[in-house]
Amino acid sequence: MTKHFNTQTVHFQKGDGEKNVSKTKPIYQTSAFTFESLEDMESYFSGEKEYLYTRYSNPNPDDLGAGVAQLEGAPAGAASSSGMSAILAGVMAAANPGEHIIVPEDLYGGTYQLFEQELKEFGYEISVIDFTSIKNVEEEIKDNTVLLYSESIANPLLRAENLQELVSLGKTHNLTVMIDNTFATPYLIQPYKQGADIVVHSATKYIGGHSDVTAGVVVGNEELIAKAKKKIINLGGSLSPFEAWLACRGLKTLSVRMERQCANANELAVWFREQEDIKKVYYPEAVSERGNGAMVSIELEEYIDLHTFFSSLDWVKIVPTLAGVETTVSYPLGTSHRTVPEEIRKSLGITAGIVRISVGIEESKDIIEAFNRALQAAKK
Numbered sequence: 001m002t003k004h005f006n007t008q009t010v011h012f013q014k015g016d017g018e019k020n021v022s023k024t025k026p027i028y029q030t031s032a033f034t035f036e037s038l039e040d041m042e043s044y045f046s047g048e049k050e051y052l053y054t055r056y057s058n059p060n061p062d063d064l065g066a067g068v069a070q071l072e073g074a075p076a077g078a079a080s081s082s083g084m085s086a087i088l089a090g091v092m093a094a095a096n097p098g099e100h101i102i103v104p105e106d107l108y109g110g111t112y113q114l115f116e117q118e119l120k121e122f123g124y125e126i127s128v129i130d131f132t133s134i135k136n137v138e139e140e141i142k143d144n145t146v147l148l149y150s151e152s153i154a155n156p157l158l159r160a161e162n163l164q165e166l167v168s169l170g171k172t173h174n175l176t177v178m179i180d181n182t183f184a185t186p187y188l189i190q191p192y193k194q195g196a197d198i199v200v201h202s203a204t205k206y207i208g209g210h211s212d213v214t215a216g217v218v219v220g221n222e223e224l225i226a227k228a229k230k231k232i233i234n235l236g237g238s239l240s241p242f243e244a245w246l247a248c249r250g251l252k253t254l255s256v257r258m259e260r261q262c263a264n265a266n267e268l269a270v271w272f273r274e275q276e277d278i279k280k281v282y283y284p285e286a287v288s289e290r291g292n293g294a295m296v297s298i299e300l301e302e303y304i305d306l307h308t309f310f311s312s313l314d315w316v317k318i319v320p321t322l323a324g325v326e327t328t329v330s331y332p333l334g335t336s337h338r339t340v341p342e343e344i345r346k347s348l349g350i351t352a353g354i355v356r357i358s359v360g361i362e363e364s365k366d367i368i369e370a371f372n373r374a375l376q377a378a379k380k
Contacts, residue, residue, distance in 0.1 A: 005071065005187070006255045012067035013248065016059070027245045028059045056233055060244035067251055068201060069219040071186040073193040077219035078229040079244055083182060083202025084110055085237035086216030086228075088118075090198045091147065093218075093227035094176040097123030100145040104131035106348050108155040109337040111180065115149075128344075134165040138173075147176045152191055153183035153284055156297050156332040156356040157349060160284040167195035176224075182206070182323075183295055187258040188288040198224055205323035206294075209250040209257050213243050257325060257361060262291030264327075264367060265359040269296045271368050277301050277375045279353065295322065297332075300353040300378075309355075309378035316370045322358035327367050330356045 013025050033051040035041040044052045051057055061079040069077030080086045095101055103115050105128050115126045127140050131150060148170050150161045163179065170177035178198040179191040185206045191199050201207055203215035216239075218228045232238055269283035282297035300309065310318055310329065319328045320335040330336065337350050345351075359367065 008070055009254045010252050012070050012251065013063050014066070025060070025063060025245070025248065028054075028241045030054060030058075030241070054241060055236075055238045058241050058244070060241040060248065061239045064203065064207075064215065064239070064244045064247050064251070065217055065219070065225075067248060068186070068203070068207060068217040069225075071190075071251075071254075072181070072199050072219050073186075073190050074199065074219040074221070074225075076222045076225035077217055078225050078232060079203070079239045079247075080216040080218065080232045080237045081239050081243075082214050082237075083180075083200065083204060083216040084114060085232065085235075086200045086202070086218040087111060087114060087180065088235070089228040089231040089237060090178055090200050090218045090220075090224075091119065091124075091149070092231045093224050094178060094198060095124060095147045098125070098144065099147070100125040100127065100142050101147040101149060102127045102129065102137060102140050102145060103149045104151070104154065104161075105129060105344050106131070106154040106157060106159055107151065108180070109332075109335075109340050111151075112337075112340050131161070131166075132159070134162065134169055137166070138169055141173055141175070145173070145175060147178060149178045149180075151180040151183065152189045153287065153293055153295070155183065156282075156295075156330075156336065156354065158183070158282045158284050158293065158295055158297055160287055163189070163191055163194045163196065170197075171195065183293055184287065185254060185258060187254055188262070188290055188293060192219060197221070198228075203247045204321065206254065206258065207251050208247045209253065209323065209325065210246075211319075211321065211324035211326075213246040213250070215239050215243050215247045258294065259290070260361045261294035261359050264361070264364045265294045265296050265357075266292060267364045268357070268359055268367055268371070272296065272298055272371075275375065277304055277379065280349075294359045296357045296359060298355050298357070299349075299351060300355065302353065303380050304353070304375065305378045305380055306352065309374050312374040312377040314370055314373065316367075316374075319358075322356070324358070325361045327360035327362055327370070328358045330358070332356055 064079040065077035198220040280299040
């Protein structure tokens with residue numbers, strides 16, 4: 001089998017070894033698997049059989065974990081019930097309560113809450129700092145530091161992490177490096193191949209790709225993923241077979257969706273930079289030879305009426321998520337980052353005029369026209 005990425009996205013699933021094999025992987029919509037005898041059931045615990053109870057494992061979530069791991073170039077992967085449960089499992093696989101974790105201040109708001117509220121309550125020591133200078137990160141390292149966590153492309157202002165510097169720093173100090181690769185996907189960036197130890201995805205986003213599934217994936221080496229999967233099982237973060245099946249179906253078209261969405265996003269970013277009504281355009285550069293991502297964020301000029309702008313977008317819908325095939329917008333100040341402290345939002349530049357755009361697969365001219373109409377309507 002060829003190793004090209006675009007082929008791997010289509011042919012990542014394992015067959016079932018049966019004589020009459022379904023062209024598409026069936027949904028193993030079952031909570032448990034049957035056995036012919038007590039001796040037969042014992043064979044699961046000796047490793048001869050793969051499946052006992054779906055919370056422990058099931059062919060569909062296993063396919064998803066293995067498929068994303070393959071695309072990331074990692075030896076192992078595990079699926080979970082959401083991106084947040086994947087992050088939690090990965091963190092708990094790499095760090096213990098009492099140990100120190102360093103994270104960037106320009107995190108997704110939900111991840112910020114996980115670190116600053118939940119993990120601190122569990123006894124983890126968390127430092128939230130500016131990652132734009134690697135010196136800042138190095139100066140924060142202490143004797144009990146064990147984990148550096150970041151996003152390959154930050155949410156919502158789309159800072160592209162310097163993975164080479166972060167991985168090098170981690171290796172110098174014998175620290176685990178964990179990267180959320182949701183925005184970039186393995187189509188653009190493969191952090192594990194660049195030396196990261198753990199990579200996580202909200203598969204709800206580009207992996208699933210159609211806004212009809214909630215799932216997460218964590219990938220890395222066998223030892224860390226075995227620990228992460230144990231956390232997923234014991235903490236109740238297992239993914240349902242049907243959700244996993246949907247995400248696997250979406251994964252097969254990742255390449256073609258990302259190719260179109262990245263191209264559209266680039267055209268939209270270029271157009272926004274030419275508009276006098278846009279104070280600033282946030283769109284990363286030189287992310288990958290394949291493109292720079294499908295997310296664009298903008299800051300509207302103060303004279304643009306925010307409410308009129310959002311209500312005038314017509315078929316471009318307002319949603320609190322991203323990465324479907326349809327172009328959508330979100331308002332970070334009112335959704336993803338509303339719980340982030342105001343002083344951090346201000347220092348990052350997450351103002352009242354910031355709009356985050358998830359660019360879809362429509363005709364680029366129609367996308368641009370939709371935003372042009374909204375801008376014209378919202379001028380005071």
